[in-house]
Amino acid sequence: MKVLMFGWEFPPHILGGLGTACYGITKGLSMQPDMEITFVIPRTWGDEDQSFVKILGANSTPIVWRDVAWETVRDRLGKFMAPQEYYRLRDHIYADFSYIHTNDLGCIEFSGRYPSNILEEINNYSIVAGVIARTYDFDVIHAHDWLTYPAGLHAKSVTGKPLVIHVHATEFDRSRGKPNPVVYGIEKDGMDHCDKIICVSNLTRKTVINNYHQPEDKVVTVHNAVDPLSPEIEAIERLAGVPEKIVTFLGRITMQKGPEFFVEAATQVLKRTNHIRFVMAGSGDMLNQMIHMVADRGIADRFHFTGFLRGKQVYEMFKSSDVYVMPSVSEPFGISPLEAMQCGVPCIISYQSGCSEILNYVIKTNYWDVDAMADSIYSLCTYPGISEFLKEEGKKEANNIKWEYAAQKVCDIYNQLVYR
Template identity: 70%
Template structure:
């Protein structure tokens, strides 16, 4: 079976959990066998893992005709795309887009990030999807998150092939209910045009049904998983602090509930001053959290190391005694699973999708800072509790694999293709 996937991130260049989940699921589906996947992203760098999927960059899709030599194409994009592919795509340009800002190859430039002109990039991405859909061979279209829904819709309109959309989050999660109407309309348009909708948790499934008015029969939950860690990550050996270390790792935004982490920290430190708290990540609430820690008189026990990626993440986790995810609304939340892989006891909010499948963690309401503080205090104080959460958590997370999630997605493909 051949799938055409549209995504926005792909490792090693990721800005959040979307890229990690897209990679894990794609590889898990490939491991199930008999899957041929083409994965489209706005801007590849050439160092993506292509062993289980063909990677196409929208930034290398010609949408305006250019008479350029093979040597020139090779020199410009040869590290990312085979020149033959460029010419094959050039023969499927379906309209004259030369009125747009195109480069010397007739391609649209993409940031590969989440720029201020994000809506323009989403629209441009859907234009590129039209050329790709006319060129590639595939049975089903799969769009990851709202940024790629317009591309998936366009590909469906061009080919008539079924569209599956994957809801990794909704704007209700990202905005704490203060929904952007433009984003909401893009999300709902994708849901209406989709032949089937995959959500990463039942929490998200309920949001799709209740807030977007979608038929429950059209929505299936496929929980995320984790990729087994390489020896490089498992063997990291960072310096350990003399004190216990409690870590928050993620975007410092209102969705992630960072203020509840700071408030819980203040309560813990009243009873045990031999603890350090780390808020790793970046986001629009970072300055507020630095100020809040100072106001609570705990700035000397708090660290803000900034955005962590790759090996840094696992070094940070390995140096931790407790991991906390106090998210206000978390569609899934892969980071606690990554912490458990490193043998770190985890505390998660009941308002997270991963709470539906994890048992060897402590769950609290995101707003219950007393319960969160009690859980942190207990783990750093009682070795027996720490050891049990560490060992049982590691055993549990090692059974949550992407090939199982991939098999469920393939079943959904067969359903929309009427093959079962």
């Protein structure tokens, strides 16, 4: 089975959970027999792990023919692809894209992030997808999240191959039910014209069926998972010199994640005890608002903001935490609690998160129930019996939720579409 996969992030360059999920899915698929994956991202950096997947950058794919010397291609793109790959792609340019700004190699520049001109980059990415789809041999197309749906649709239109779209989040989740009509339109167009929709939870599946008006038999759930911790991560020790208990929020500081409820719960807990410190790790459009909120509540001496954490830093934070809290208002899945559980951290999550469907050894509250959240935090930091139980059983549970098992379900979906 040959898969042409479109994504917006891939480790080690990640901006959120999407890149982590894409890595896990491709790694799990690589464990399936006779599986070959070409993963396209807007921009390659040259340090991606290609031991199990072929990474292709849209920024290295020519869409305008240029008479470029072999040595120039080797010197400019050698870190990202072999020169013959560039010429192979160049010879499959199928239309006149000279009206689009390209560099001297005939390639479009991509930020590799989420820039202010994101809609322009999505459109340019879909154009590049046409060149790639005409160049490579594959059986099925797999597009992750709304940013890549137009690319998947373009690849499907020029090849006729089946398209699977993977819904990691919807605009209803990101906007608390007030979707941007442009983003909603892109999402719905992808759902209407693909062959199968994979959702990361039953919660998301319900949203897709009810709010995007998709037939039930077209939409399936494949829950996310986690990779086993490496020996390097396992060896990380708790931060020294902090005698207090540490309670952590780690994620994008946006309204979808419910950071204000974490601050309110912290305020209540600190009225009862002073042996706890609270940490909000991440960045987002509500960061300044949360800083002011913490100051207004008078808890700034017990509350810390770390900024965005990546890679090993995430696990250093988990390893130094006594409780992890994810009070998301609408979380399609939420991988971070599983990562925290792997590190032996008891977790409190909202019922409104997809991972609550498969996790048993966590404490669950409604995101708005600040009283219950505060009581749970206080109990875990005060009574070691409860904490130790969730620490031990949670780690066992998380370690058994593997990407290999999720990938088996994805592979079954591919087979149904290709061999139907």
